[in-house]
Amino acid sequence: MQITLCRVDASGATQADITLAEGARVEDAIRAAGLAPETLPEGTGIALWGRRAMLETALRAGDRVELCAPLLVDPKEARRQRALRQGDVRQVTCGRHGSRRKLAD
Template sequence: MSAPLHVQVIRGWPRRAEAVTLGLPAGATVEDAIGASGFGTEGISGYAIHGERATGATPLRDGDRVELLRPLQVDPKEARRRRAAAGKPR
């Protein structure tokens, strides 16, 4: 029998974040973790594990951090252009 997986599910907003740590059975997926977290998927555009894109079917490993991703509010290239035009540093 395999040991249970301990994973963390995180969702964030500008200047704040919410996280929950879960114990899941071996073979659990990103979708399983999100369901067990109690976080809804409304407003979520994708998932990542430790910053690397993932799908709902991606299998989890012990210690993984599942991140719920929101859509970008501003295109990063456009934001850089605006800063450069204004002469502002990051």
């Protein structure tokens, strides 16, 4: 059966078409791509068509296995830091009516 293995990391995205025997698992696909599951960075996400998968998950023909690098920063924390850097935006944005109406302090 034919599957696609996609890998996203700091260097970019790669895609490889792999042929496996029927009944293959995600772990088999990773090994066939020349990677060892135990050497993947801690926190690497494994997904089938964008849905979380485990190494033991069985594959079907045409599946897309995705290996995603772990997040470097918590998205909620990144948003909080951006908001702090921007400061108070009420003085910058006057709303849709220009400056005729004052925003509440």
